[in-house]
Amino acid sequence: MTERANQRLALKLAGVAVGMFGFGYALVPLYEVVCEYTGLGGRTGIVTAAEAAALDVNRGREVVVEFDTNINGTLPWSFTSLQRRITVHPGQVTEVYFVAENTSDRSVVGQAVPSVAPAKAAPYFNKTECFCFTQQTLAAGERRKMPVRFVVGADLPPGVNTVTLSYTFFEAPGAVAEIAPAARDNQGS
Amino acid sequence: MSEAVMHGHEHHDHHPTGWKRWLFTTNHKDIGTLYMLFSLVMFFVGGAMAMVIRAELLHPGLQYVDTQFFNSMTTLHALVMIFGVVMPGTVGFANWLIPMMIGAPDMALPRMNNWSFWILPFAFTLLLVTLFVPGGGPAGGWTMYPPLMLQTGDAMPFVIFAVHFLGASSIMGSINIIATIFNMRAPGMSFMRLPLFVWTWLITSFLLIATIPVLAGAVTMLLTDKYFGTSFFNAAGGGDPVLFQHVFWFFGHPEVYILILPAFGIVSQILPTFSRKPLFGYESMVYATASIAFLSFFVWAHHMFTVGMPLAGELFFMYATMSIAVPTGVKVFNWVSTMWRGSLTFETPMLFAISFVVLFSIGGFSGLMLGITPADFQYHDTYFVVAHFHYVLVTGAIFAMMAGVYYWLPKWTGHMYDETLGQWHFWLSTISVNVLFFPQHFLGLAGMPRRIPDYAVQFAEWNFISSIGGFVFGLSQLLFLYIIVKCIRGGEKATDRVWEGAHGLEWTLSSPPPYHTFVTPPQVTDATAHS
Structure with missing residues (x-):
C-alpha cells in the first residue's frame, strides 16, 4: 500500500516538475507583456x-x-x-x-x-x-x-x-x- | 506495510559485495555514504580551483594562468561547489538521516535513489571534461548570462547537458525525500514532531522541484539560441538578454535557500544537543523556514537592480528582500535563545555550529546591505558580493555541513573522531576563513570588480592577505580529510547515544547502525520526539 502511495505521490511531484519546466518557457511571453506595459527594456x-x-x-x-x-x-x-x-x-x-x-x-x-x-x-x-x-x-x-x-x-x-x-x-x-x-x-x- | 516491503528487505540482506554493492545499492545508508564521499571529492576539486584563483590574485599582474583559464576557474569553481559539494552533501545527510530520524526502514523510492546518485558522476564528467575541449571550459560565470555565455566554444553543450543531468538528479532526490516524509513516518511521528532537519529538507525539496525545471528551461533556451537559431535572448531576433537574467534568478534565488535551509536544519539539531536544552521555538522555526522558502520566489530581481528597472520594481524587490530578514532573524534569535542558560560544552560540532550562527549572520547582514537598491549600485559585481556569498555559503552551508559531519560521524562509523584534531581543524578553518573573506568586503567597497584575473595596484595588500587566508583554509581541509579517514578506519568506540544531550530516533540505534533499521517501525511519543 505504501509503495503505491509512494509511486502516486512521485508521479504527482514529477508532474509539478514538468509543469515548472513549462512555466520557465511561459516566462518568455509573460516578460513581453510586462515590457509592453511598463516600457521595460525601452x-x-x-x-x-x-x-x-x-x-x-x-x-x-x-x-x-x-x-x-x-x-x-x-x-x-x-x-x-x-x-x-x-x-x-x-x-x-x-x-x-x-x-x-x-x-x-x-x-x-x-x-x-x-x-x-x-x-x-x-x-x-x-x-x-x-x-x-x-x-x-x-x-x-x-x-x-x-x-x-x-x-x-x-x-x-x-x-x-x-x-x-x-x-x-x-x-x-x-x-x-x-x-x-x-x-x-x-x-x- | 506489507509484503512488498518485507520482501524487499529479505532480498537486500544478501546484498552484493565489492564495487557492485555500491553500484547497485538501494540502501539509504549506502547511498548517503556515496553522496557524502562524492561531495568530499568535489570539495577538493572545487577547492583546487579556488587555490588557482587565489594564487593568481596573490599579486597584481598576470602570473600563473591565462585570463580565459582564470575565468573558467571562477565559473567551474562555483558550479562544482554549488552543484557538486553543497547540494550532494546535504542530500547525503538527508539520505542517511531522514529515514533514521522518522523511523522509516528506507527511502520511499530506493531504486530511484540509486539513479539520483549515479547520475552525478556522469554529470560532473561532462562538466569537468570541458577544460580539455577546444575553446576551453565555460568562462562566462556560473550565472551563464548571454550573450557572453553564447560565445563559449565546444564546452557549451557539455555544460548545459551537465546542468540538465544535475537537475534531474536533484529533482529525483527531492521527490524521494518528499515521498519518504509524507508516507514513511513511524506511528506517532506527526509533522510537528519531525526533527527540524527533516522539516528543512521537506521544504527544500519543494523549492527544488519548483525551481530546477526553470533553470533547465533557461539553459535549454541558451542551447537552442546557440545551435538551433532561436532568439530567446538574441536582440537581433527580437529576444532580450535581460530576460535570461529574470528566468535564471527566478531559479537562482530559491537556489540559495536550497543551499542554506538544510544547513539551518543541521545546526538546529546540534545546538540543542550541546546546550542540553530543547530547541527554542520549534514551531516558529518551522514557520520561519516555510516563510523564507515562500518569500524566496518574490525577490529574484535584487540580483539585477542595475539592469534598468522601473522604480516601482526596484522598490518592490528591495522591500521583499528586506522582509526575508524577519524569518531569518527569528531563526537566529531562536538559536541564540536555545543556547541561553544552557549547559554548554564545546565539542567540535558545537564549535562549528556556533561559528555558523555568528558568521552566517555576518553574511546575512552584508546581504541586507546589498538588498538596499541605491547602495547596490555601488556594490554590484564587486568583491563585496563575493565576500557576502562566501560568508553565507562557506561559513554558512559548508560550516554547517562540517558541524554535521563531526556530529553524526560517530553514529555512521561507530568510532569517535579525534577530538583534538577536530578542534585544530575548527580553529584553523575559522581563523583562516575570516582572513580569506573579510578583506574582500574592503576590496569590494573600494571598487574591485569580481571575476577579474588582474587588478589595480591599490588592491594589492588586501588581496595578498586574502590569498594567504585562502591557502591556509585550503590546507586546513586536508586535516579534515585526515580526520574523516582516521575516523572511518578506527578509533574509540562510539556509544549509541554518542552525545549525552542528543535526542531523536537516530540515537536510539547502535553505532554504527545495522544495514537495515526500523524494519519494525518504532512508536513515537512526545518523550522520544524532538531533539
Missing part, C-alpha cells in the same frame, strides 16, 4: 499614420528627442542619423532620417532594434514608420537613407523633457544565406 509603441495625424499637438510643451546609433558585433556597416537631436511638441508627427551603408563586399541583412530611454517614456514614444519594422538588406557598398516617423504622446509623463531613441543594428540571425539574393533581385527590379 520598448516603443506603434500607432497607425491615421491615428498619429488625429492627435492634438500640444504647442506649449517642448521635448528634446536625441538619436543614438550603434552597430553590434561584426556587422560590416556604418550607421548614423542625419540629425543628432531635434525639439518636438507632443502630438506632432515628425520625420527624421537615418543612413546605413554596407562597407563590405557582400550583401548583408541587418535588423535594427530600437530602445527608448528613459524607460518610463517608452510607451509614449510611438512610431508610424520605421526601418526597424522589417529586416534591411544592403548590397555590397550600398548606402540607404531610411525614414522614421514618430510622435511623442501628449500624455508623456511630466518631468520627461529629453527622450533618447537608440538603434542598434544586428546582423539578422540566419538570414544572410537565404534572404539576401532574393532581396537583391527585388532592388534590381
Whole structure:
C-alpha cells in the first residue's frame, strides 16, 4: 500500500516538475507583456499614420528627442542619423532620417532594434514608420537613407523633457544565406 | 506495510559485495555514504580551483594562468561547489538521516535513489571534461548570462547537458525525500514532531522541484539560441538578454535557500544537543523556514537592480528582500535563545555550529546591505558580493555541513573522531576563513570588480592577505580529510547515544547502525520526539 502511495505521490511531484519546466518557457511571453506595459527594456509603441495625424499637438510643451546609433558585433556597416537631436511638441508627427551603408563586399541583412530611454517614456514614444519594422538588406557598398516617423504622446509623463531613441543594428540571425539574393533581385527590379 | 516491503528487505540482506554493492545499492545508508564521499571529492576539486584563483590574485599582474583559464576557474569553481559539494552533501545527510530520524526502514523510492546518485558522476564528467575541449571550459560565470555565455566554444553543450543531468538528479532526490516524509513516518511521528532537519529538507525539496525545471528551461533556451537559431535572448531576433537574467534568478534565488535551509536544519539539531536544552521555538522555526522558502520566489530581481528597472520594481524587490530578514532573524534569535542558560560544552560540532550562527549572520547582514537598491549600485559585481556569498555559503552551508559531519560521524562509523584534531581543524578553518573573506568586503567597497584575473595596484595588500587566508583554509581541509579517514578506519568506540544531550530516533540505534533499521517501525511519543 505504501509503495503505491509512494509511486502516486512521485508521479504527482514529477508532474509539478514538468509543469515548472513549462512555466520557465511561459516566462518568455509573460516578460513581453510586462515590457509592453511598463516600457521595460525601452520598448516603443506603434500607432497607425491615421491615428498619429488625429492627435492634438500640444504647442506649449517642448521635448528634446536625441538619436543614438550603434552597430553590434561584426556587422560590416556604418550607421548614423542625419540629425543628432531635434525639439518636438507632443502630438506632432515628425520625420527624421537615418543612413546605413554596407562597407563590405557582400550583401548583408541587418535588423535594427530600437530602445527608448528613459524607460518610463517608452510607451509614449510611438512610431508610424520605421526601418526597424522589417529586416534591411544592403548590397555590397550600398548606402540607404531610411525614414522614421514618430510622435511623442501628449500624455508623456511630466518631468520627461529629453527622450533618447537608440538603434542598434544586428546582423539578422540566419538570414544572410537565404534572404539576401532574393532581396537583391527585388532592388534590381 | 506489507509484503512488498518485507520482501524487499529479505532480498537486500544478501546484498552484493565489492564495487557492485555500491553500484547497485538501494540502501539509504549506502547511498548517503556515496553522496557524502562524492561531495568530499568535489570539495577538493572545487577547492583546487579556488587555490588557482587565489594564487593568481596573490599579486597584481598576470602570473600563473591565462585570463580565459582564470575565468573558467571562477565559473567551474562555483558550479562544482554549488552543484557538486553543497547540494550532494546535504542530500547525503538527508539520505542517511531522514529515514533514521522518522523511523522509516528506507527511502520511499530506493531504486530511484540509486539513479539520483549515479547520475552525478556522469554529470560532473561532462562538466569537468570541458577544460580539455577546444575553446576551453565555460568562462562566462556560473550565472551563464548571454550573450557572453553564447560565445563559449565546444564546452557549451557539455555544460548545459551537465546542468540538465544535475537537475534531474536533484529533482529525483527531492521527490524521494518528499515521498519518504509524507508516507514513511513511524506511528506517532506527526509533522510537528519531525526533527527540524527533516522539516528543512521537506521544504527544500519543494523549492527544488519548483525551481530546477526553470533553470533547465533557461539553459535549454541558451542551447537552442546557440545551435538551433532561436532568439530567446538574441536582440537581433527580437529576444532580450535581460530576460535570461529574470528566468535564471527566478531559479537562482530559491537556489540559495536550497543551499542554506538544510544547513539551518543541521545546526538546529546540534545546538540543542550541546546546550542540553530543547530547541527554542520549534514551531516558529518551522514557520520561519516555510516563510523564507515562500518569500524566496518574490525577490529574484535584487540580483539585477542595475539592469534598468522601473522604480516601482526596484522598490518592490528591495522591500521583499528586506522582509526575508524577519524569518531569518527569528531563526537566529531562536538559536541564540536555545543556547541561553544552557549547559554548554564545546565539542567540535558545537564549535562549528556556533561559528555558523555568528558568521552566517555576518553574511546575512552584508546581504541586507546589498538588498538596499541605491547602495547596490555601488556594490554590484564587486568583491563585496563575493565576500557576502562566501560568508553565507562557506561559513554558512559548508560550516554547517562540517558541524554535521563531526556530529553524526560517530553514529555512521561507530568510532569517535579525534577530538583534538577536530578542534585544530575548527580553529584553523575559522581563523583562516575570516582572513580569506573579510578583506574582500574592503576590496569590494573600494571598487574591485569580481571575476577579474588582474587588478589595480591599490588592491594589492588586501588581496595578498586574502590569498594567504585562502591557502591556509585550503590546507586546513586536508586535516579534515585526515580526520574523516582516521575516523572511518578506527578509533574509540562510539556509544549509541554518542552525545549525552542528543535526542531523536537516530540515537536510539547502535553505532554504527545495522544495514537495515526500523524494519519494525518504532512508536513515537512526545518523550522520544524532538531533539
